[in-house]
Amino acid sequence: MNYLELTLIIGGGSFVAGLLGALTGLGGGVVIVPLLTLALGVDLRYAIGASLIAVIATSSGAAAAYVKEGYSNIRIGMFLEIATTLGALGGAFLAGVLSTQVIAVIFGFVLIYSAYLSSKPKEDHSNDIQPDPLAVRLRMNSSYPTSEGMKQYTVHNVGTGFGLMGLAGVLSGLLGIGSGAVKVLAMDHAMRLPFKVSTTTSNFMIGVTAAASAGVYLNRGYIDPGLAMPVMLGVLAGSLFGARVLMAAQVKALRIVFGIVILVMGIEMIYNGLAGKI
Amino acid sequence: MEEKNFRNKSSVSPESSKWTDLRVEIIIGNLLRIGVIIAATVAFLGGVFFLISHGIEKPNYHFFNSEPSPLRSVGGVISEAISLHSSGIIQLGLLLLILTPIARVAFSIFAFLEEKDHLYVIVTLIVLTFLLFSLSGGKL
Numbered sequence: 311m312n313y314l315e316l317t318l319i320i321g322g323g324s325f326v327a328g329l330l331g332a333l334t335g336l337g338g339g340v341v342i343v344p345l346l347t348l349a350l351g352v353d354l355r356y357a358i359g360a361s362l363i364a365v366i367a368t369s370s371g372a373a374a375a376y377v378k379e380g381y382s383n384i385r386i387g388m389f390l391e392i393a394t395t396l397g398a399l400g401g402a403f404l405a406g407v408l409s410t411q412v413i414a415v416i417f418g419f420v421l422i423y424s425a426y427l428s429s430k431p432k433e434d435h436s437n438d439i440q441p442d443p444l445a446v447r448l449r450m451n452s453s454y455p456t457s458e459g460m461k462q463y464t465v466h467n468v469g470t471g472f473g474l475m476g477l478a479g480v481l482s483g484l485l486g487i488g489s490g491a492v493k494v495l496a497m498d499h500a501m502r503l504p505f506k507v508s509t510t511t512s513n514f515m516i517g518v519t520a521a522a523s524a525g526v527y528l529n530r531g532y533i534d535p536g537l538a539m540p541v542m543l544g545v546l547a548g549s550l551f552g553a554r555v556l557m558a559a560q561v562k563a564l565r566i567v568f569g570i571v572i573l574v575m576g577i578e579m580i581y582n583g584l585a586g587k588i
Numbered sequence: 589m590e591e592k593n594f595r596n597k598s599s600v601s602p603e604s605s606k607w608t609d610l611r612v613e614i615i616i617g618n619l620l621r622i623g624v625i626i627a628a629t630v631a632f633l634g635g636v637f638f639l640i641s642h643g644i645e646k647p648n649y650h651f652f653n654s655e656p657s658p659l660r661s662v663g664g665v666i667s668e669a670i671s672l673h674s675s676g677i678i679q680l681g682l683l684l685l686i687l688t689p690i691a692r693v694a695f696s697i698f699a700f701l702e703e704k705d706h707l708y709v710i711v712t713l714i715v716l717t718f719l720l721f722s723l724s725g726g727k728l
Contacts, residue, residue, distance in 0.1 A: 314643035317635070353652040363682055367628070370620040370688050380610055388696060388711050395718040402722070448707070517620075517689035518715065524686045525722030529661060531654030535678035536647060539635040542685065546628055 313536060320350070321540035328368060328548025333555070334568045338545045339365040339487045340424055343417065344575040347588060352537065354410040354588055358486030359532035362524045364545040365488045369517035371546055372553065373510075379455070382510040386450050386465065386503070390475045390496075391515055395522035397479020402526035405484050414583030417485050421576030424491040428569040444468040454507050463504050471501040483523035488516040612699040616692055623688030631681025638674035662723060690719045 311319075323345050324338070331338030339361050346357035373382075405413065441464030445451055450465040474496035478489035490512060497508035527533050582588040658664035659679050666683075668676025693716050700708040 311646070312644045313647050314639050316647055317639060350649075352649040355652050356649055363685060366685050366689060367624060370624045370685075370692075373617065373620050380613070382613065384613065384616075384696065385708060388693075388708060388715060391693075391715045392711060392718075395715055395722075399718060399722055449705075518693060518719070521686050521689045522719055522722050525719070526725070528665075528683070528686070528723075529725030531657075531660045533659075533679070533682060534649070534655060535634070535659065535675040535682065536638065536642075537649060538682055539631050539638070539678045542682065543628060543632060543635070546624070 316350075317536070317540045320346070320537065321544040323349070324364065324541045324544025325548040325551075328364070328545035328550075329552040330548075330564065330568050331368065331545075332372070332549040332552025334428065334565045338368060338549060340421065340490075340572065341575060342541060342545065343486060344421070344579055346537075346541075347414075348575065348578055348582065354413060355405070355532045356534050356537055358405065358413075359524075359527045359534065360538040360541040361486035362520050362527060363533065363538045363542045365482075365486070365520040366517045366524060367542050367546045368549045369488065369513055369520065371550060373514050373517065379510070381454050381506045382514045383450065383452050383503075383507055384514070385448065385452075386497075386501075386507075387511045387514045389448055389450070390472060391518050393472045393475035394479035394482065394515055394519040397476040397481075398483035398519050398522035399479075399526065401480040401483020401485075402523035403483075404480070405523075405527075406530060408484075410588055411583045411586055413484060414579050414588040416481075418576045418578075418580030418583060420481060420485060420487070420489075420491070421572050421579060425569045425573035425576060427491050427494065428565055428572070442466050442468045452507075454504060461504075463507065466502045467500045471496045474500055479519055479522070482516075482519050483526070486520075486523075486527075488520065490516070612696075615699075616695060619692055619695060620688060623684065623691060627681050627685035627688060629681070630684060631678050634669075634674050634677030634679075634681055637672075638678060641674055661725060686723070690716070690723070693719060 324342060327338040327341045327345060329338075331341070342361040342364055343354070343357045346352040346360065347354050441451060445465035445468050448468065450468070451463065453460040453462045455461075474492060478492035478496065481487065481492060482489040493512040493515070494508065497503045497512060498505055501508075503511070524533070579588075654660075658668045659675060662683065665676060665679045669680035670676075693712060697709055697712045697716065700712055
């Protein structure tokens with residue numbers, strides 16, 4: 311296989327990943343690494359470097375559309391980015407120390423957890439209990455537009471959310487993914503944000519988190535131009551196209567299919583990691 | 589003292605503060621969009637040149653042997669791109685993409701300064717420091 315063929319195959323695969331990621335809301339980044347390593351035999355470190363680039367591209371591209379709707383909360387995002395960027399630096403450091411087998415096994419478990427989360431319906435938390443006093447001091451409580459006008463929300467468990475975000479950052483830096491699954495856990499379940507606010511704020515943060523580890527990866531020589539270029543352009547085109555057709559698609563069936571694909575990839579990553587084939 | 593200021597600040601009417609937030613978010617949205625478009629265009633052009641000159645060569649990605657040193661640092665990537673090496677141009681596109689969210693964070697400092705929200709100026713400076721530390725390869 312020469313460069314031209316490989317570029318077209320990777321570009322096509324990344325387009326599909328970006329499309330499914332946008333349609334299902336799971337993000338395309340999570341399947342790029344298994345696609346490159348399991349299907350094309352690319353070294354795990356190159357694959358993670360390319361995936362980080364794709365994650366920054368989709369996050370920044372989509373954030374431009376989201377911010378105008380007024381759902382995202384830049385204060386919550388910026389405060390939690392202290393945790394995610396520090397975690398991402400730690401994760402990028404770990405990626406240089408841990409063996410690729412160990413990274414593959416961790417990756418597999420994160421994939422399986424993402425698949426499990428995608429099978430559960432999204433819950434919207436109401437604000438019936440006292441907000442965290444820290445959230446008041448940090449000016450996090452805000453409002454968002456609903457069909458009945460602006461609705462107030464309060465933020466809970468800031469400390470737990472901050473800790474979980476640190477973990478999301480570590481996984482992002484170690485595995486080259488957006489860690490959407492852990493961010494949902496932190497913002498929906500711990501901080502009890504309305505899910506429109508948490509999804510858009512999380513998307514807003516993903517690019518900054520990925521940039522924190524991408525610098526380290528670039529300096530280590532893990533970002534290869536020939537590989538990252540088709541991944542970035544493919545995922546970007548796929549996710550932009552996905553956002554356009556979102557209204558017409560049968561999202562529920564797609565989520566199930568994509569969830570199963572992620573589950574199978576997770577099991578295969580763990581198997582390959584344990585068998586030393588990665 | 590700091591805390592007193594801060595409390596006064598939060599008693600500002602929500603509408604005026606919301607308006608500023610929204611305006612900031614729209615500028616940030618456009619900044620991100622422009623950054624991504626420029627980065628993707630540069631990477632695409634570099635990719636076309638790369639495939640014209642190396643398209644029929646056989647890549648080896650099965651074994652890891654780190655990128656050559658010019659493609660591993662900000663200065664190296666820029667000089668490779670200026671000498672019009674195709675892989676340097678792609679790498680410049682990727683670097684511009686990495687810089688896009690960093691520019692967003694840097695811009696937020698000015699936005700929080702304008703809102704006199706000193707707490708968040710500090711928060712944002714911390715995040716920016718981590719990002720620049722990473723980009724410099726830990727040599728800050």
